[in-house]
Amino acid sequence: MKESGRTYDVVVIGAGPVGENVADRTRAAGLSTVVVENELIGGECSFWACEPSKGLLRPVLTRADATRMPGLDPAVARPLDAAAVFAHRDEMAAHWKDDDQVEWLAGAGVDLVRGQGRLDGPRRVTVTSAEGARTVLEARHAVAVCTGTRPALPDLPDLAAARPWTNREATSARQVPGRLAVVGGGPVAVEMSTAFRALGAQVTMLVRGARLLPRMEPFAGELVATGLREAGVDIRFGRVVTSAERRGGPDDEVRLTLDDGDVLAVDEVLFATGRAPRTDDIGLETVGLTPGDWLGVDDSCTVTAVSEGWLYGVGDVNHRALLTHQGKYQARIAGAVIGARADGRTLDARPWGPHTARADTVAVPQVVFTDPEVATVGLTTIDAERAGREVKVVDYDIANVAGATQYGEGYRGRARMLVDRDRDIVVGVTFVGPGVAELLHSATVVVAGETHVERLWHAVPAFPTISEVWLRLLETYRG
The missing domain is CATH 3.50.50.60 (FAD/NAD(P)-binding domain)
Structure with missing residues (x-):
């Protein structure tokens, strides 16, 4: 068996969107970086989750929207062309080829080693290729585990x-x-x-x-x-x-x-x-951790059970927020943390500082692409109750908004805003209805910005759009 060795500032295990973003941020900090991957570069999201699933769903939801518009429904009432939908899905998944992703890594100055990466003690990763070749990677500063999750199947016989x-x-x-x-x-x-x-x-x-x-x-x-x-x-x-x-x-x-x-x-x-962490075969036992476990991390995405702050668990593998966009957010934080520590700088640990993944616990946005769509960020009423938070619950029927009427006949939807009674800030928003996914970022900005509810009166929604639901929520809040 061939064996070679290399040394980098940072070794990233896993080349999905999270691993790619960690590598991008550490290279931007001037640190030499290598990424290890045993499947396709781009990971679960690009090839088996976010991109192909939305490739299947976009034609479905577009047709559903069109059937609600006068004059269009006879033209779209025919069954979907499954072959055409699958072809669109294939395009969204790049036909399960990662050439563009490999090219991006090279353009960013990030090296790539294909194979199964396993920790082999502190700051050391061994990679075994499909052909059996073995590469030893030493990290001067950090190893980031970005291996994501796998499906959690029930324990059924055979x-x-x-x-x-x-x-x-x-x-x-x-x-x-x-x-x-x-x-x-x-x-x-x-x-x-x-x-x-x-x-x-x-x-x-x-x-x-x-x-x-x-x-x-x-x-x-x-x-x-x-x-x-x-x-x-x-x-x-x-x-x-x-x-x-x-x-x-x-x-x-x-x-x-x-x-x-x-x-x-x-x-x-x-x-x-459900999902389970993809950590059963990455050598966790060599650094005192249990294979198959989630990686416990602090707000800097540093693994807390490993001393000296060299091991990071970023993305789904840490179980903080199992969403691609949230993992990429963590990657930006972790990359900044690794860069600061390598440069000898003290971390900025303020709640919304550059080295703290605060949004993981305060402002996690999520869209469910169904008909109707669901878009949510921050607390739900159940979350608030469990946390002992006193909130005012403000509900509104989105169908009463002029923009919803324009969106289509028979619009059906609902909005909920949660306002912290002590601070008068918005701490949670949920929208359900056709087209509400595009409302979510406004809600995310409001929650992440800890916006005082009275200040929102000065954020004027355009007429006639569904975003006028914000004005209706504020009017209901005031009573």
């Missing part, structure tokens, strides 16, 4: 033999199954149910709990459930899959046994039942 879908199989599917079961009730479950139902599949959702999107405001899940049911999705709450068996033969169907004894026969089953 599940692998049933060949279940995870998000990867769903977003890279080449044809639409006649019957699809979706196990789960979170964002992946509702988005893929939206997409495949619109593409022609008969979709059955099996949800363990009593509602969809359980981490969001209850009305969000209720409105999404209504939309899915109107589209023809069969949603069954309080259902647990106890076994999954794929039958051979011409039908090759999957038979799912439920906890109530019912048996559901489908062509494919998608398990969207």
Whole structure:
């Protein structure tokens, strides 16, 4: 087996969006940087999550919007062209080729080593290529673990033999199954149910709990459930899959046994039942950590259980906020921290300072691309209650906004604003309705900026747009 060694200022394990952003920031700080990756450069988001899933959903939601406009609905009432949608999805996923991403790394001055990267003691990473070659990378200043997550499948007997879908199989599917079961009730479950139902599949959702999107405001899940049911999705709450068996033969169907004894026969089953850290085979044991665990970090993304501040856990792997955009935000913070420490500078640990990932706990934005869309940032009412925060809950029916009427007939949506009673600042916002994703950044700026509610009277929304909902919320707040 060949072996070579190199030394860099920074070694990054994982070349998804998070790892790429760490590398970009450390190179900008003048530090030599190498990235290690054993799959495609660009990671889960580029090839099996964000980009391809939205490639599937954008035509679906565009058609849904068009059907609400007078004069357009007859022209868009025909079934979607699944082949054309898949072709668009393929473009969004760059046909599962990472040439552009590799070119970007080279242009940024970041080296790339392909293979399985494993920690091998402090500031040391060994990389084993697919051909068996071994490269030892030494880091002068930092190692950043940006390996993300993998699907967390339920512990069912012989599940692998049933060949279940995870998000990867769903977003890279080449044809639409006649019957699809979706196990789960979170964002992946509702988005893929939206997409495949619109593409022609008969979709059955099996949800363990009593509602969809359980981490969001209850009305969000209720409105999404209504939309899915109107589209023809069969949603069954309080259902647990106890076994999954794929039958051979011409039908090759999957038979799912439920906890109530019912048996559901489908062509494919998608398990969207959560995520687990991709840390089981990266050498955590060599630095005193437990393989397979989430990496506990502080607000600088430094792993707290490892002394001397050289190991960083950035993105989903630290379990702070499992969202690509939030991981990229952490990467910008971590890159600045690594650069400051390498330069001997004291970290600026103020709550909103350049070395503190404050937004992870205060202003995490998320969009669920369903019909209707869900956009949320900051606290929910349940979050506020659990934290003992006194908030005033302000609700408004978005359908009463002039811009919503312009958006389409029969608009259905709702907005909620939470105002901290002690400080009179906005601490949480949720929008549900067609087109609300584009409202989210305004809400994020308000929450991250800890904006006093009275100051918002001077942020004038354009007429007639859905953003006028801000004015309506303020009027309702004043009573």
